[in-house]
Amino acid sequence: MRILISGASVAGPVLAYWLTRHGFSVTVVERATALRKTGGHAVDLFRPAMDISEKMGVLPRVEKRATGTKRMTLYPEGARRPVGVDVAKIFGAASDRHVEIMRDDLSEIYYDTTREDVEYVFGDSITAISPEGEVRFENAAPRRFDLVVGADGLHSNVRRLVFGDESRFSAFIGAYLGVLTLPNGFGLDGELRMHVGVGRTAGMYGARHLGEARALFLFRSERELDYHHRDVPRQKELLRNAFGGMNAEVDHWLDELERTPAFYFDSITQLRMDTWSRGRVTLVGDAGYCPGPAVGGSTTLAVVGAYVLAGELARAGGDHERAFPAYERGIAEHVRGSHAVALSAAKTLIPTSRLGVSGLVQATRLISALPAGPSRAFVRLATRSARLYNSMTVEDYPPSPVASAGRSGRGSE
Template sequence: MRILISGAGIAGPVLAYWLTRQGFSVTVVEREPAPRKTGGHAVDLFRPAMDISEKMGVLPRIEAHATGTSRLTLCPEGTLRPARADLARIFGATSDRHAEIMRDDLSEIYYDVTRADVEYLFGDSITELSPDGAVRFAHAAPREFDLVVGADGLHSTVRRLIFGDESRHTAYIGAYLGVLTLPDTAVDDGELRIHVGVGRTAGIYNARAGAARALLLFRSARELDCHHHDTARQKELLRTAFDGMDTEVDGWLQALDRTPAFYFDSITQVRMDTWSRGRVTLVGDAGYSPGPAVGGSTTLSVVGAYVLAGELARAGGDPERAFPAYERAMAAHVLVSRAMALRAAKTLIPTSRLAVSGLVQATRLLSVLPAGPSRAFLRLTTKSARVYNAMTVADYAVPPALSRPSDARASTGVDTES
């Protein structure tokens, strides 16, 4: 059975790995000309995603590429007195299995473990798609696949082609996110430094490999007139939103026009009643993004990819049985992720001076409480992490290793087979 996956970010390679383990023939098409190095931000892997990664044999690489961020310095806007906390203490109290890793590093790790068994078509994209699996590409010759999976993110092409315009399936939750790359000298190694004010939060941390990442989050009561590819407009919005917050933040804004990597988007959830139609389905952010930077979208993507592959194997590749089972298995995880993201957005970007004060006081309290009371306090205040760690996933049986097609490969050229 031939399966096409659109997107080589996180969900795509994880899905490709488990599908090939189950004996399916997999092709991944990716718009970028090579594995992504777009300057993405750090992402969290909670227990279920760590367990799945361990089964894939990549956990040592993930742990070796962890950001190493261990200290939080929280600077409330308008005061010179910061609050500090031990991040290792926080994560240790909420999870016995957790890793923070740069998104690009994680994507590369998952790609590396699949490239020998999966055909990758880089520098190409789907232009036409029918629910029965007939596909036209921007460059490669048309093909027919038994199944097609959209793993192509928040602005999914597969979702648009099969389910219609993006606006029908997304819900803006009131904020925007910008990420830029700076020299690693902008922040001490191991420190997450955050400036927080009413309606805006700016933070910086070391991203390894000689670079730091600055994250800029701000609230807006309405969606702004800004296309997700209009970087000039996006940078202007960030300058306006963070004007006068702090001299350190001013320095980050001055680097906007020379940053080697930049990301900007609305914090938007994907809300759909079903992620499947005919022989096409969605996985990860394409089908159920809880919102960038505020939800456990990476853990949800890894879990979703694993579950989809498992249900397809159980159903012998029959989408009429596999897709509904996949959606049933993921439904509760998706709903709780949406709720947690809304809660996290309120905490990360406070809506009032009282909320800013509460965040700062909670951070100070963590730094002075003894270990026992500190753990109890954290269990009450870190509900999001606890929810993701508590996700349960079926253990899908995998048959003994199957032989792989000898010509499975990564390709950067135009495929000419039909």
């Protein structure tokens, strides 16, 4: 069977790895002209994604490229003194297996382990998908595939083509995210400097292997802001309006907006769909069920979703009419949990009141001060995310050549 995947970030390469392991022939099409290395931001891999990465044989590389964030200096807006926090202890208390890694690094690792067995087509995009599996592209000639998978992120092109406009499924949860790359003037290595105020949070972190730093901005908005997703000057203006005057250090970070080599800005939006499959097409990761960038563990959910989708297709012998419903049943509970966690996490990370700012500071100080055992118990009692990811399990899908029929060719013209 020939399967086309749109998107070469995280979910796409993970899905490609497991599909080829199960005997399918896979092509990945990516709009970017090369593997994206645009700065990106740090993402979390929790225990289930770590387990899947270990099965893929890439865990040593993942751990080697970890950001290694161990310390956080928390500056509550208006307070006289910062609070030092042992981040390593917080992460250790929240999950029994966890790594923070730059998204671009993770994408490169997953791509590298698949590029010898998977056909990657960069610099192209899908323009149409017929019910029979004929796919048209912006540049390449039409080709026929047995199945098509959208792994192309929150603003999925495949979802738009097959399910309709994004506005039908997106739910704005009242916040925005901005990330920019800037010089590591503080020489940060394993440290996060974080400023927290009512309705806005800004942080800067770095790691030795990065050679640069990232500034992360989260802010609340009661209404959706007016901007186009490709209008970068307008996005930078919105960020300045939200954070200007917060702190001299934050103002310095904002000064880098005109010089930054990499900038990202988007709403923190959830994707809520009744089904992720239609005919020969299905969605995986943020394309189908994004819980919200930066707040909902979307990277772990994407890795788990890709693994389950490939496993169910193998189990069903490539019969998508059986595999797609099984895939949706297999991750539905995880998706619901991640969506709920994201709403809770957004309130914590971007406090809505001075009391919320104080509560965040006191909670992190308490966790950092307690011994490992009590702090772990405290976090698991106090946070829904820790309970969710530590209880998330997936089936073991042994490698199987059940789908090897038709593997001799990649997408016919």
